[in-house]
Amino acid sequence: MPVTRRNFLKGALALAGSGMGGALSVPALMTLLPPPVVRCNPDEAYDSLLYKRREPGAWYEPMAGKAARKEDFKLNQAAMVTWAPKELEQELGTCEVVLTLIKLPAEDAMAEWGIANDGGNTMMMAYHTYKCPHLCCKPVFMEEGVSSLSGGSYETMFLCPCHLSRFDPLSIVEDTDELGRQVMVAELIEGPAPYGLPIVPIIERDGELIGQTDKLEWLKYCGQG
Structure with missing residues (x-):
C-alpha cells in the first residue's frame, strides 16, 4: 500500500490506540508525514x-x-516576506514559505549567513518563522516584552504565541534538530521547543535580498520535507 498522508494518519491513530503512541513525540510524528502533493x-x-x-x-x-x-x-x-524558489516543492512539499527579515546589530556569528550594512555595524538576517520547531505555530518578532515563563523582561526576541518558546535572533548558534541534523538557528532561550529557530541564509543581488536554497534541510520539520 502506498504511503499517503491519510494512510499515515490512520496508522498513527491505531498506534496511539494500542498504547504505543507515547513512543514518538508529536514533532517526531510530524517529521514522518510525507509532504503534501502540490503542483x-x-x-x-x-x-x-x-x-x-x-x-x-x-x-x-x-x-x-x-x-x-x-x-x-x-x-x-522586521518585515514578513514571502519566498518561493522552485526547489521548495521537491524539498519541502510546498510552493511558498513566509520568513521574517530583520535589520539587527551585527554579531560575528551572523557574518556567514546575512548581509552586512551600515559599514558592517548592522546585519540583515532571515528567520524561518513559518513554523516553530515545537508544535508548528508561527513565532512573532517582539521588540520588547515580559516572559510569562520566567517573569523577566526581554528585547528583540521571537516569541511563539502558543507555548511561549522564546528565541534570540542576535545569537546564531549551531543546534541539533530531532533527526540529529546540525542546524544554524536563533538560540532557544526558554520554552518547550526542542531546539532553536532555523535561519535562512541570504545574499544580495542587484540590490535585492535573495534567499539561498542550499540549506533547505534546516527547514524540514513540522511535516515539511
Whole structure:
C-alpha cells in the first residue's frame, strides 16, 4: 500500500490506540508525514524575498509584493516576506514559505549567513518563522516584552504565541534538530521547543535580498520535507 498522508494518519491513530503512541513525540510524528502533493507553477517561482501582501498597517504595506532591500529597514525593524524558489516543492512539499527579515546589530556569528550594512555595524538576517520547531505555530518578532515563563523582561526576541518558546535572533548558534541534523538557528532561550529557530541564509543581488536554497534541510520539520 502506498504511503499517503491519510494512510499515515490512520496508522498513527491505531498506534496511539494500542498504547504505543507515547513512543514518538508529536514533532517526531510530524517529521514522518510525507509532504503534501502540490503542483507549483515554475513560472511563478522566485528566490527574492518579497514583502508579504495583505499586511494592513505594517510599515512595509506600501511595498507589498516588491523585493526587500537592506536600505528599506531601520535598526531592529522586521518585515514578513514571502519566498518561493522552485526547489521548495521537491524539498519541502510546498510552493511558498513566509520568513521574517530583520535589520539587527551585527554579531560575528551572523557574518556567514546575512548581509552586512551600515559599514558592517548592522546585519540583515532571515528567520524561518513559518513554523516553530515545537508544535508548528508561527513565532512573532517582539521588540520588547515580559516572559510569562520566567517573569523577566526581554528585547528583540521571537516569541511563539502558543507555548511561549522564546528565541534570540542576535545569537546564531549551531543546534541539533530531532533527526540529529546540525542546524544554524536563533538560540532557544526558554520554552518547550526542542531546539532553536532555523535561519535562512541570504545574499544580495542587484540590490535585492535573495534567499539561498542550499540549506533547505534546516527547514524540514513540522511535516515539511
